[in-house]
Each structure stands twice: as structure tokens, then as C-alpha cells.
Amino acid sequence: MVGVPAVIRRRLTSMHMFGAVLVAAMLFQQPLVELVNASPALQTAATVFTGVFVQATPFLVLGVLISGAIAAFVSPRVLRAVLPKRESVAVGVAGLAGAALPGCECGAVPVARRLMDQGAPSAVAVTFLLSAPAINPVVLVSTAVAFPGEPRMVVARLVGSLATAWVMGLLWSRFGRTEWITARLSNHDSNPDGSRWTVFTESARHDLLQAGSYLVLGAAAAAALHVVVPPWIYEHLAGQMLLAILVMALLALVLALCSEADAFVAASISMLPLLPRLVFLVVGPAVDVKLIAMQAGSFGRGFAARFAPLTFVVAIVCACAAGYLVLGGIR
Structure with missing residues (x-):
């Protein structure tokens, strides 16, 4: 609109919302503290929320920094160049390659789509899509920190997640159809006039705000599970x-x-x-509601409608198999 300053026309972003929440928390700090102190249940919930959030934040920050660096400095052509010609072997390599590219599942979706559009087989792309957010070093180290004294949980997560990626890659290689992938690659993230530093900062900022919002949700859910859900439900689930x-x-x-x-x-x-x-740890990075939406946007609804339900089942089976193999039963 003519005559309106550019700064006014700039739309409200997630960073603005984040800043507003911080300001509101500081302004109403005292009433919030009094509310929490007045209720033992809220005190327990606040303790659980703070513990989960504080423990997870360093790994989240490290992950988004590495993810931003990959977006700015690493091209999917590098991975495509080292893939074997034989598709079944390439699926195995793509699964292992996920360990070398830290980042959350949100970043793996566009990278997998970019690989596919650069000529990589679709089975290789979906294998990488599932392995990269599940077996990378940041995820495995965070799992080790979260489960001190239980190193087998790290091994079990690695085995279950890698098996999920490989099985889905081989199934897609055998039964997948290219016509199910209908969406076009979006070039919204390309910025020919931007520097690599700009790409890095924007990617890291976007991933931090997006992943951080889900971390807040997860910490709040963990707190609610401790306070709202009666203990007898957990006792019943533990026996079933x-x-x-x-x-x-x-x-x-x-x-x-x-x-x-x-x-x-x-x-x-x-x-x-x-x-x-x-x-929970194997299924989450493989299929969830946000991933289904992102896959539908990047690959098409036909792809997501077939891929997500099958991945859900395969991830549960692979996680249970890894649990029995590594954890030694139903601990």
C-alpha cells in the first residue's frame, strides 16, 4: 500500500509472539509465583516442567545450530554423490547417513524432498527422512543424559529407529509409486541474494522457535501427566x-x-x-501430526495417506523388537 511505511506492513512473526509472552511473564511474575505456591499440585507440575525444559534446552539449541549450519553450508548433492547405484544398498547407506546430519524431523522433510528432486531414488529419500532425526548424535546423547544408568536405552533407540528407516525404505522401494508424490518442491527457502550467514541465522531461528514451541508443549504434557493422571492408571498400564x-x-x-x-x-x-x-522415542521422530502435515505439503496427500499409517505400524514393531533384543524383555 502506497504511503504506508514498510515497518508497519511487516507481519507479526513468531519472534514477536515469543517476546510478548516473555514480557507478560515478567510483568505478572509475582501473581504467578503466588498462584503456584498456593497449590502443591501446581508446585509439582512446575518442578516437572522446569526439569524437563532445562534439561532439554541445551540439546535443542545445539541441534538447531547444527541444522542451520547444514542448511547454509551442506548441499544434498553431497549425499547424492556418494550413494551407491544399487537401490537396496543405497537405502542402507542413506539410513546410516542420517547419523551424520543432526537436526530435527522438521528439517529432514525438505532435505529429503530436495534429494528426491535432485534425482535420488524416492526409497533413499524416505529412508533418510526417517533416520536423520532419530539416530543423529545430538538425539543419542540427549537420550543418554535423559536415561542415566540405562545405556541400553540409547542402543535400543538406535536399533529401533534405524530398523524403522531401513524397513520403510525397502518397502517403499518394492511397493512405492512415483505417481503418489504429487506436490512440487517449494523454493520459498531459496534466497539467491542472501549470504550463507543469513541462511544460517534464519534457519536456526526458525527451527529454534518451532522446535521450542513443541518442547514447551511436551514439558507441559509431562507435568500434566504427573499431576492430572491418577497413579492407578499408570499401575494399570504397567501391568498391561x-x-x-x-x-x-x-x-x-x-x-x-x-x-x-x-x-x-x-x-x-x-x-x-x-x-x-x-x-514413544521410536515412533515420535518417524510419524506425528506435524510430520504428516509437512509430508502432505512436501510430497502430496496421496504420499502422506499411505506413508504415515504404515510408518506408524512399522515403528511400533521395530521398537518392540529392539526392546526385546536390547533391553532383554518387557522392562
């Missing part, structure tokens, strides 16, 4: 392993946590055995 596995898988689907922080939420649900919590 299949039901506990299904509940934790659905919780991972709905909460849609960042893979760099979900281990702290799972660790906080200490009333349940390790196997259901392992299912």
Missing part, C-alpha cells in the same frame, strides 16, 4: 504391556515433540516400564 505400548505410541503421534528433546519427556514418565517409553 500391549495397552501401554499403544498408549505411548499414540501419545508420541499427538504430542509431536522435537526428537532432540523427547527423551526427557519419556524419562519423566518413570511410572511405566522402559519398553513403552522406547516405543
Whole structure:
């Protein structure tokens, strides 16, 4: 609009909302503290929320910094150049390559789509899509910190997540159809006039705000699970392993946590055995509500409608198999 300053026309962003929330928290600090101190339940919830959030934040920050660096300095052509010609072997390599590219599942979706548009087989792209956010070093280290004294949880998560990526890649190689992928690659993130530093800062800022919002949601959910849910429900779930596995898988689907922080939420649900919590950690980075929406936008609704339900089932099966193999049963 002519005559309106550019600064006024600039739309409200997530950074503005984040700043507004911080200002409101500082202004109403005293009433909030009095409200929490007046209720033992709120005190417990605040303790759990703070513990999960403080523990997870360093890993979240590290993850988004690495993710931003990858967006600015690493091209998917590098991965495509080293892929073997044989598709089944390339699927195996793509699964292992996910360990070298830290970042959350939100960043893996556009990278996988970019790989596909640069000529990589679709099976290779979906294998990378599932492995990168689940087996990278940041995720594995955060899992080790969240589960001190339980190193087998790290191994079980690695085995279950990598198996999920490989199985889905091989299934897609055998049964997938290119006509199911209908969406065009969006070039909204390309900025030919921007420097690599601009790409880095914008990518890191975007990932931090997006993943941070899900971390807040996850920490709040963990706090609510400790306060709202009666203890007898956890006792019942602990005695009903299949039901506990299904509940934790659905919780991972709905909460849609960042893979760099979900281990702290799972660790906080200490009333349940390790196997259901392992299912939560394997299913979450593979399929959740936000990933389904992103996959529908990047690959098409036909792809998401077929890929997401199958991934959900495969992730549960692979997590249970890894749990029995590594954890030694239904602990």
C-alpha cells in the first residue's frame, strides 16, 4: 500500500509472539509465583516442567545450530554423490547417513524432498527422512543424559529407529509409486541474494522457535501427566504391556515433540516400564501430526495417506523388537 511505511506492513512473526509472552511473564511474575505456591499440585507440575525444559534446552539449541549450519553450508548433492547405484544398498547407506546430519524431523522433510528432486531414488529419500532425526548424535546423547544408568536405552533407540528407516525404505522401494508424490518442491527457502550467514541465522531461528514451541508443549504434557493422571492408571498400564505400548505410541503421534528433546519427556514418565517409553522415542521422530502435515505439503496427500499409517505400524514393531533384543524383555 502506497504511503504506508514498510515497518508497519511487516507481519507479526513468531519472534514477536515469543517476546510478548516473555514480557507478560515478567510483568505478572509475582501473581504467578503466588498462584503456584498456593497449590502443591501446581508446585509439582512446575518442578516437572522446569526439569524437563532445562534439561532439554541445551540439546535443542545445539541441534538447531547444527541444522542451520547444514542448511547454509551442506548441499544434498553431497549425499547424492556418494550413494551407491544399487537401490537396496543405497537405502542402507542413506539410513546410516542420517547419523551424520543432526537436526530435527522438521528439517529432514525438505532435505529429503530436495534429494528426491535432485534425482535420488524416492526409497533413499524416505529412508533418510526417517533416520536423520532419530539416530543423529545430538538425539543419542540427549537420550543418554535423559536415561542415566540405562545405556541400553540409547542402543535400543538406535536399533529401533534405524530398523524403522531401513524397513520403510525397502518397502517403499518394492511397493512405492512415483505417481503418489504429487506436490512440487517449494523454493520459498531459496534466497539467491542472501549470504550463507543469513541462511544460517534464519534457519536456526526458525527451527529454534518451532522446535521450542513443541518442547514447551511436551514439558507441559509431562507435568500434566504427573499431576492430572491418577497413579492407578499408570499401575494399570504397567501391568498391561500391549495397552501401554499403544498408549505411548499414540501419545508420541499427538504430542509431536522435537526428537532432540523427547527423551526427557519419556524419562519423566518413570511410572511405566522402559519398553513403552522406547516405543514413544521410536515412533515420535518417524510419524506425528506435524510430520504428516509437512509430508502432505512436501510430497502430496496421496504420499502422506499411505506413508504415515504404515510408518506408524512399522515403528511400533521395530521398537518392540529392539526392546526385546536390547533391553532383554518387557522392562
